[in-house]
Amino acid sequence: MTLGQIVGTVVATHKHEALAGHKLLIVQPLDARGAPRGSRIVALDAVQAGVGDRVLVCDEGNSARTILGDRMAPIRTMIVGIVDRVVLEWPRAGH
Secondary structure, three states, X not given: OEEEEEEEEEOOXXXXXXXXXXXXXXXXXXXXXXXXXXXXXXXXXXXXXXXXXXXXXXXXXXXXXXXXXXXXXXXXXXEEEEOOOOOXXXXXXXX
């Protein structure tokens, strides 16, 4: 799973029938502190996320196809959760 932030949408007048009715969103991956890391990705939205939302992204095709309910769908990356907050707890030295 990857933490990310929705930064845009993809508009497609034609897409594979397995993707019909689902939004495609552009996600900027984030590190644990919320800073951008890596290249932006396109992901299928399974949770009604929107621009500005922090999200959890599943980047594994078999899992994404299982969530979609179509073993043959041409999908690899799917938004599977909207993040309310991230809490970092670092262990103290010597513990």
